[in-house]
Amino acid sequence: MGFETRVLEIVKPALGATGVAEFYYGTLFVDRISTEQADAILMKLRNREGLGNVEITRIGKTNEYAYDFV
Secondary structure, X not given: OOHHHHHHHHHHHHOOOOOEEEEEOOEEEEEOOOHXXXXXXXXXXXXXXXXXXXXXXXXXXXXXXXXXXX
């Protein structure tokens, strides 16, 4: 299983009915989620062994968030 597939499997349960997640140039973009969902996804990713440090950025004042793996 590849890195992106592993990450999407972790994120998928936290998306809810409307959330959308996709990778673009190594960054995970998650759209149509609440701030609480974004924080929950961040904690899941940070607590998962082997993913490295995860940084989150909110895209403007939208409900889209970018997760970078550094």
